[in-house]
Amino acid sequence: MNNFIFENATKVLFGKGCVKEYLCCLIKGCGDTVMLAYGGGSIKKNGVYDEVVSILKKAGKNIVEFSGIMANPTYAKVLEGAKLARESQAGLILGVGGGSVMDCCKAVSIAARYDGDVWEDFWARPGIFDFEPLPLGVIVTVAGTGSECNGGAVITNEELKIKTGRDYPRCNPRFALLDPTYTYSVPKFQMVSGSFDILSHIMEIYFSGPDEDNVSDDIAEALMRNVIRNLRAAIRNPEDYTARSNLMWDATMAENRIIKLGKRTDFQCHQMEHQLGAYTDCNHGAGLAVLHPTYYRHIYKDGLAKFKRFATEVWDISSDRKTDEETARAGIDELERFIREIGLPATLQELGIHGDVDLKAVADSCAVVPGSYRKLTQEEIFEIFKECF
Known part of the structure; x- marks a missing residue:
């Protein structure tokens, strides 16, 4: 580490x-x-x-x-x-x-x-x-x-x-x-979008170097599995104390700095959503849900081993008879299916953002973070926004 x-x-x-x-x-x-x-x-x-x-x-x-x-x-x-x-x-x-x-x-x-x-x-x-x-x-x-x-x-x-x-x-x-x-009384959409923000925080830390065996990545995988399992349980029963208590502690563990130790962290997707929010005041967790799969399809080849590990360790996807790229893409596809399953938007239009928003201006206002597997350009960020539209 x-x-x-x-x-x-x-x-x-x-x-x-x-x-x-x-x-x-x-x-x-x-x-x-x-x-x-x-x-x-x-x-x-x-x-x-x-x-x-x-x-x-x-x-x-x-x-x-x-x-x-x-x-x-x-x-x-x-x-x-x-x-x-x-x-x-x-x-x-x-x-x-x-x-x-x-x-x-x-x-x-x-x-x-x-x-x-x-x-x-x-x-x-x-x-x-x-x-x-x-x-x-x-x-x-x-x-x-x-x-x-x-x-x-x-x-x-x-x-x-x-x-x-x-x-x-x-x-x-x-x-x-x-x-x-x-x-318990938090509306379902707010509970779901908040829980996806937890998952996003963990992914933004996990998908960054170093990728050698380290404690932070192992904890991150356990936390991601826990968020997925308990969010499904909380959707079924909003007053499931075990599920709600686990989600509450997942949120704290994701951002109390513990799993960031020894990691570069990415947070490019958060930066993009922040600027989208600055221009549109959109819901934060829902905005992240729209952006993450597309962003990851742009960078997964640059962090292929980690994206393959994400597929197998977090989503239990078998790598048998698949190339590393196929396994990695299957993990991103499963993330996108999960977003649909929990009722979050998958496009900017579903998020309530329409053609009157200047996505080029939003893209140009985004900072490019140093921790990503591949440093984006403003033009590629604009492409991501357009693909999400």
Whole structure:
């Protein structure tokens, strides 16, 4: 394996009832005011909001609400949250929701303590910390991004039409509460798209060098099989606790940096979807589902041994009487069939993107990542978009 340094400062408390059991203790010493951050209000319908507010009030905390965080959090929303945090003198941000809420809160934790241009100094380029971000804790209600156990935050600058992410260990949540029962009320499409995002994160790490025998690839294969099996089970029964708890931990394991150790990682497909989202505000997991099979058909020959291994080890495809290329293509075909099976779109038109979107402009705005088996050009990215249309 390649050399690496591993760090993860987030304390995870996992399981049914963990919020009731631990939240009160976790918020001690975090000042008098908690900024409670959430999205469109679903937590008010499923009882999570009432439960959390009750605990905060019993702990004697003042509560300032920061609501309306959108699916693709914007830089404007980050600045709104930072202003509120400063004015209320919040001692802790408590993000309750999925990846968009957590990502927004991480960016707010920087902006609330920084006087300069947060976008230019921390998203347009890597930032330097000479201050402590505002402390953050999270309660996860949607399994998908794995944002609960890293410092990563993907933010959209609507004015510049750029959607990009940075991962700062200083922004890791201090604690993450993961109760799988909180995910029961998530709509099916959101649950499925979030679960595909988990699979995508793992594939983006797996399909990169080095390819010699290593722990990270072995763990990645086990995680991919687990996501596939448990997503099917959760679709059959949305309140299957075993399935929902496995998916929740799969999401964390995919992005807590463990399986990235010693790997270059790819994330070209994520970069392409991010820019597609910047121009169209499309669903992230669904966008990835459209792009992955086509992208992999463009690069599989450059990582043939790994794509063959993906087919045999993840999808149980026999390589008997097949060439390596045939086996590798069969694995990609099976991935595409799985996408159809779980009800995600397979084309940009099915995703709701039509001819009025300038796909050439989207392609030209995409960064080309260094970790892919083959470095793409903007022209090839444009070809991928057109083939996905």
